[in-house]
Amino acid sequence: MTWSFETDPEFAAELEWVDRFVREKIEPIDQLVPDPYDVADPLRNELFKPLQQEVKDRKLWACHLGPELGGPGYGQLKLALLNEILGRSRSAPTVFGTQAPDTGNAEILAHFGTEGQKERYLAPLLDGQIVSCFSMTEPQGGADPEVFTTKATRDGDCWVINGEKWYSSNARHAAFLIVMAITSPDAEYHRRFSMFIVPSETPGIDIIRHVGHTPGVDGSHGYVRYTDVRVPADHVLGGEGEAFAIAQTRLGGGRIHHAMRTVGLVQKSLDLLCRRALSRVTKGERLADKQSVQHAIAHSWAELESFRLLVLRTAWKIDRYQDYSRVRGDISAVKALMPKLLNDVASRALHLHGSIGVSSEMPFLEYIYEAFTMGLVDGPTEVHEGVLARAVLRNYKADEDVFPPYHLPLLREQAEAAHQDVLLRHAAAAGRPEGHGEASR
Numbered sequence: 001m002t003w004s005f006e007t008d009p010e011f012a013a014e015l016e017w018v019d020r021f022v023r024e025k026i027e028p029i030d031q032l033v034p035d036p037y038d039v040a041d042p043l044r045n046e047l048f049k050p051l052q053q054e055v056k057d058r059k060l061w062a063c064h065l066g067p068e069l070g071g072p073g074y075g076q077l078k079l080a081l082l083n084e085i086l087g088r089s090r091s092a093p094t095v096f097g098t099q100a101p102d103t104g105n106a107e108i109l110a111h112f113g114t115e116g117q118k119e120r121y122l123a124p125l126l127d128g129q130i131v132s133c134f135s136m137t138e139p140q141g142g143a144d145p146e147v148f149t150t151k152a153t154r155d156g157d158c159w160v161i162n163g164e165k166w167y168s169s170n171a172r173h174a175a176f177l178i179v180m181a182i183t184s185p186d187a188e189y190h191r192r193f194s195m196f197i198v199p200s201e202t203p204g205i206d207i208i209r210h211v212g213h214t215p216g217v218d219g220s221h222g223y224v225r226y227t228d229v230r231v232p233a234d235h236v237l238g239g240e241g242e243a244f245a246i247a248q249t250r251l252g253g254g255r256i257h258h259a260m261r262t263v264g265l266v267q268k269s270l271d272l273l274c275r276r277a278l279s280r281v282t283k284g285e286r287l288a289d290k291q292s293v294q295h296a297i298a299h300s301w302a303e304l305e306s307f308r309l310l311v312l313r314t315a316w317k318i319d320r321y322q323d324y325s326r327v328r329g330d331i332s333a334v335k336a337l338m339p340k341l342l343n344d345v346a347s348r349a350l351h352l353h354g355s356i357g358v359s360s361e362m363p364f365l366e367y368i369y370e371a372f373t374m375g376l377v378d379g380p381t382e383v384h385e386g387v388l389a390r391a392v393l394r395n396y397k398a399d400e401d402v403f404p405p406y407h408l409p410l411l412r413e414q415a416e417a418a419h420q421d422v423l424l425r426h427a428a429a430a431g432r433p434e435g436h437g438e439a440s441r
């Protein structure tokens, strides 16, 4: 039996390097680069490229990938330890080649793509030359694919896509979009959809709006209309009718990677909370000396550490089983817990900073927005709570009797029957009639 909470010294040294690199070189440029996904931004490229090269030279590029795809193949546990450092910074995942949604898109291209698809789309994606988009959610619903209406119909050696997609992140910067569309309307739900690789220059793709969260400012999520978009038949990803299975493969990894990075953002919120508590004095004492502030710090620390352990154990299970279906409940548990944890700790940090905390001169509102985002991307919290509950319930069965086998009177009756001789001896020794006193309480 092994049971260890230690990082091997060689990898711990790498993590120390990453921590310094992120704090000293990447976090500062978060202030200068508005959109890490904008591969056409010359400032972004000038600042990112040398850092990306340093990461590649250090053999830490694209750590989510196995050696066959150009990554070091560290596995999910080491990736978790790395990602929790990268989670501190908006730009860090892109500098390390581990940014969503490209990681998930790369994963499905690697799993399901043909050699031709891999050469044309996967190779430049893995190298960081391009970014990609996953276009699945529709305006009328995201959590339930039953309501999707985007269709693809076969026309000669092409498929023709028509429909609208909503919140397609980075559609404006993407070199290609992976679009989920109905190809067999009468098939059962799980076989109804196919996944298409659509090059962004294909005629008929119209980004109606760039949706975001700041009024009057273009965001990075495309409201995309596809009108008679023709893609060659060899641009189906996986087989016809396989979109559902592909989406599940993609989302399993994506969810746990978000959780790993969220550990980093919660840790950063707690760091800032503690620094403020030690620095600010009111009514003659530091905030840190006030009991309510200590309460906030203690709860934040304990909640973060419990969440982190669950994320690490889930990552360990993925490495051990190599089968996402065996950890679906675990992944849903971290997915459901992460928005509340981030919201709670970032809100406490904001509150403790007072007026400056609520202003745009501090990052806390951005973190709280991120918390709400984490409750929606890759499925709303309630859906994951349902998945987890069903996984837990599979370990139980219904009791048939109205008074169940754990009804206390029944348990007492059974215990008395099993230990009747002992009870009688004790009752006799105490001079009590049978059935009275301590033993029968």
Ligand SMILES: Cc1cc2nc3c(=O)[nH]c(=O)nc-3n(C[C@H](O)[C@H](O)[C@H](O)COP(=O)(O)OP(=O)(O)OC[C@H]3O[C@@H](n4cnc5c(N)ncnc54)[C@H](O)[C@@H]3O)c2cc1C
Pocket: 101, 133, 134, 135, 136, 137, 138, 139, 140, 141, 142, 143, 144, 166, 167, 168, 169, 170, 221, 373, 376, 377, 378, 379, 380, 381, 382, 383
């Ligand atoms: C920042 C961000 C980035 C995103 N990026 C992408 C992307 O790149 N590509 C893409 O395709 N999509 C993307 N999405 C969309 C995301 O996948 C959806 O928001 C999500 O699936 C929920 O769908 P919806 O927004 O239509 O909400 P709905 O499906 O309408 O759900 C709304 C609410 O209803 C409740 N609800 C829904 N289902 C259930 C249920 N079964 N039980 C109980 N309550 C329920 C929940 O409270 C839920 O929050 C992104 C979303 C965000 C916020």
